[in-house]
Amino acid sequence: MRVLALTKYGRKGASSRLRFMQFSEALAKRGIIVDYYPLLSDRYLKILYRTGRTSISSILAAFFRRIAQTSKIKNYDVVWLEGELFPWCPAIIETTLLRKSTRLIIDFDDPIHLRYKNKKTNGLPFIGRKVETLIQKADVVIAANATLERFAQNAGALQTRLVPTVIDWETFASLPAEEQQNKKPLVGWIGTPVTEIFLDDLKPSLRKLTAKREIEFLTIGANPTADADFTHLPWSEETEAQQLFQIDIGIMPLPDNEWARGKSGFKLVQYMAAGKPVIASPIGANQQIVQEGTTGLFATTVEEWEDAILELAHSPSLRVRMGNAARTRVRDNYSIDAVIDKLAEALTAYELG
Template identity: 35%
Template structure:
């Protein structure tokens, strides 16, 4: 959302950012340390933000105001009469309605539906999320895909000094455990047989002879992706995964990489099978697609170039910046 700031300011908005968490929280989270009693300070900060701030003309809300608290408390805190545009790029409602605790499901199962219904506009990252907003009774829903600033991603390939091709993945420790660890019994032997390496950025995984693990940083992520030869995005076919918006795929394609992805949710819309990469469902299909790309550098180049063009045309900030600014303008009450 923050990448839209220059576009919003150019469109006449004065923007104040009010994040719920800080960088320290994320650092502890990704290092496996729990926030403990510090979590309460984030709730107090949010309450002070809403109570002390001058009423704005519009609130652009990412997902929810107060995680794990009922929608009624959020509504009480929000300034009366101010339109809210709520934004969803994950199926966050499944955190509550599919929770293992019956109490959570009963108390919070419809929380996000209430937030959506009270919003003047919902921006949904894919049709799955949009359908939930419509069923919740939102008066207006628009699909806005996840996008990248193409000026921040270079499509020039960075060749590894050892000359080995890189099968790449970028994400977080939790998504590595959920989606990539089950793939390793297939990927590790394939890398050895093909004389390739696996590159995981931000995974928090354990190093092996076939796997190099690189720390994520905003100022290096483009170069780390450019050093890959193939980008992977496996998903399981679950409600949570159907709500994902394909950010990894768009990053890979912005850097001129061919991709191999599961045909789950919006992945099937982003990837043109056989043009910008391959969609693979079974371990055999995954192995065949990756092996084919490793054998054929020209195919990798052709698919990567097609993917870059697709991002420029459909998934770039340069295309969607003005559109989002117009959508937010339309939600401001005269």
């Protein structure tokens, strides 16, 4: 069986790498051969993260590249699409281009439909309900969490499958079980310059606790010039596991809004795979990933966040206990091996009737 994967990014884009490309070998062992064609280049992401801007020329080049990619559809059994063919492209154009597809599988790991739900776009033909239209055309919708799956079902999806965003366990399996010996407990956050905004409300507390020498704080993949009070490391796929092993506590603050409720909580999976206890906002998929009191803690208010950080910072034994439980939970529920059969079934669902 041959699958054409039309992704948003190449390997530098987390969603495309984790939702699509990391499954290549495991799917091939099941007779599912996937060819990947990204919309946006790694260079596009590099410029976006460095400058916060994109160029019209790069967007136009991506648009025409995607049109060319759709000409390949006839050579494949299934099209596996990351969300949409092209952001802000009317549904009628996308459904026309995808009409050549024998079978269409759409994968969502973010609530991209919300970008079309503001006052300016909601009433525009083919834009306001663009994502719903695509969902109705799909044979199967794969959702990264329960919030997105419910949205797809309510939008009229023929079939849905819930497949969480997972890690390659082999990358983390060789990490030591014992805790890294830091002089002070090291709290860590991993992300991009785009998602760093979710730290803003918590930064005053992190500065306060750092100034009191209760903790140190490390970001991986954030803007290195954004805050001189903290330590920053550049992200790379090759060093990610070792970087996460350096920290003692992983955090994932989120606002309580519709977009955040559709997020996949993957940061937590990364921390937990490295054997680290987590602190998270009890929002969306976070509530399914974290077992409160066993693999981590929940916090909502600033005071709760500070209390949770200090509770873990002051108890190495609690960190080790939660970290070990977290690692086991990821291995059993949020690894390639844990979900590959379900993903393969989703890609071949039409063969099963």
